[in-house]
Amino acid sequence: MDPKAPITQDVLTIPRKLPDGPQNIIGLTRPALRDALIAAGTKEKQAKMRAGQIWQWLYHWGVRDFDQMTNLSKDYRAMLAETFVISLPEVVTRQISDDGTRKYLVRIAGGHEVEVVYIPETDRGTLCISSQVGCTLTCSFCHTGTQKLVRNLTPGEIIGQVMLARDDLDEWPEQGARNTAAPRLLSNIVLMGMGEPLYNFENVRDAMKIALDPEGIALSRRRITLSTSGVVPEIARTAEEIGCQLAVSFHATTDQVRDKLVPINKRWPIADLLDALRVYPKASNSERITFEYVMLDGVNDSDEDARRLVKLIEGIPAKINLIPFNEWPGAPYKRSSNNRIRAFADIVYNAGYSSPVRKPRGEDIMAACGQLKSATERQRKSRAQIAQETGL
Numbered sequence: 239m240d241p242k243a244p245i246t247q248d249v250l251t252i253p254r255k256l257p258d259g260p261q262n263i264i265g266l267t268r269p270a271l272r273d274a275l276i277a278a279g280t281k282e283k284q285a286k287m288r289a290g291q292i293w294q295w296l297y298h299w300g301v302r303d304f305d306q307m308t309n310l311s312k313d314y315r316a317m318l319a320e321t322f323v324i325s326l327p328e329v330v331t332r333q334i335s336d337d338g339t340r341k342y343l344v345r346i347a348g349g350h351e352v353e354v355v356y357i358p359e360t361d362r363g364t365l366c367i368s369s370q371v372g373c374t375l376t377c378s379f380c381h382t383g384t385q386k387l388v389r390n391l392t393p394g395e396i397i398g399q400v401m402l403a404r405d406d407l408d409e410w411p412e413q414g415a416r417n418t419a420a421p422r423l424l425s426n427i428v429l430m431g432m433g434e435p436l437y438n439f440e441n442v443r444d445a446m447k448i449a450l451d452p453e454g455i456a457l458s459r460r461r462i463t464l465s466t467s468g469v470v471p472e473i474a475r476t477a478e479e480i481g482c483q484l485a486v487s488f489h490a491t492t493d494q495v496r497d498k499l500v501p502i503n504k505r506w507p508i509a510d511l512l513d514a515l516r517v518y519p520k521a522s523n524s525e526r527i528t529f530e531y532v533m534l535d536g537v538n539d540s541d542e543d544a545r546r547l548v549k550l551i552e553g554i555p556a557k558i559n560l561i562p563f564n565e566w567p568g569a570p571y572k573r574s575s576n577n578r579i580r581a582f583a584d585i586v587y588n589a590g591y592s593s594p595v596r597k598p599r600g601e602d603i604m605a606a607c608g609q610l611k612s613a614t615e616r617q618r619k620s621r622a623q624i625a626q627e628t629g630l
């Protein structure tokens with residue numbers, strides 16, 4: 239294969255608006271919502287204010303019925319109910335691990351399924367969300383990579399994962415209640431579930447704009463982390479258009495090994511990736527890049543690897559997150575021993591980098607990093623067929 243050849247992207251994206259029928263209001267950005275209200279007959283002068291009111295009901299209060307939007311007139315609410323639906327993905331199963339981790343299997347339009355994981359910790363609660371059903375990339379250590387990509391998630395399906403987790407955690411504010419200072423159960427989002435977020439850039443961006451909006455879910459840029467396998471051309475755009483924290487699935491210190499573990503490296507090798515990462519913190523006004531490094535026994539875990547790693551990233555504000563490999567049925571690798579991981583971490587730490595070892599969470603329910611895979615398999619369908627079956 240010519241390494242510079244484009245990676246084929248056989249990705250189907252659901253159109254955001256179908257010609258007729260009610261449109262899902264969840265997932266529209268503020269400007270898109272305003273435009274949709276104007277298209278539905280709202281006067282231009284009023285549309286911004288109406289969009290703001292609806293926005294608060296949906297994303298601050300978590301209301302799911304237009305009739306509860308009591309600062310809008312009855313007629314206006316009736317118009318909304320005729321024009322839009324408020325539709326979230328459906329939770330099919332919820333599993334709770336011994337350590338409190340929750341894994342949701344979620345069904346989206348067309349009957350496809352993705353997984354979402356909630357990880358409670360003492361100082362935060364992190365929701366790991368998916369951006370695609372399956373993944374077009376085929377990282378050899380990743381369970382999701384063995385599932386053929388079915389399709390990109392829509393913005394509504396991405397932000398919908400956050401909303402349904404808040405439902406499950408019972409975390410919408412009580413109407414009329416004053417804001418309490420209680421810490422949030424769902425305080426952080428990581429785009430580390432199924433899929434490569436930067437191959438679904440616009441939809442991920444729009445969903446994160448909703449999560450960031452101060453009059454709704456209102457998470458700060460510091461509490462959202464997007465993990466990419468290294469889609470170099472989209473990294474600058476991420477800084478500009480989302481501005482969240484960035485994590486990168488680095489995993490190897492030579493192109494030879496990285497080509498095998500993270501095949502997108504053949505297209506954008508380590509040097510190109512590092513060039514893009516060097517400018518990210520300044521461009522996004524974020525602090526440090528997280529370098530994720532999966533510890534695979536005898537593959538990428540030598541002292542020499544550790545020394546090469548710190549040399550490569552010299553000058554980049556970074557944290558190195560060592561992830562003990564999480565096994566899955568049929569996986570071709572083994573987890574490095576604890577002693578090996580410790581030795582590797584020491585070298586990284588002595589070079590001045592924070593090097594936390596990620597504690598596997600929810601292993602008993604296959605909810606740990608890289609273990610996610612839903613039963614959905616790709617069937618060849620035309621774009622029109624998929625658009626039709628979504629009914630969005």
Ligand code: SAH
Binds near residue numbers: 561
């Ligand atoms: N596609 C994105 C985000 C999803 S994967 C990406 O690749 O970055 C989230 C993290 O889990 C990535 O760093 C990924 O490389 C890692 N990972 C995948 N499979 C794993 C496994 N079996 N054990 C440990 N980490 C894994």
Ligand code: SF4
Binds near residue numbers: 373375376380383433
């Ligand atoms: Fe896709 Fe990320 Fe898994 Fe690679 S590690 S196959 S990019 S989900």
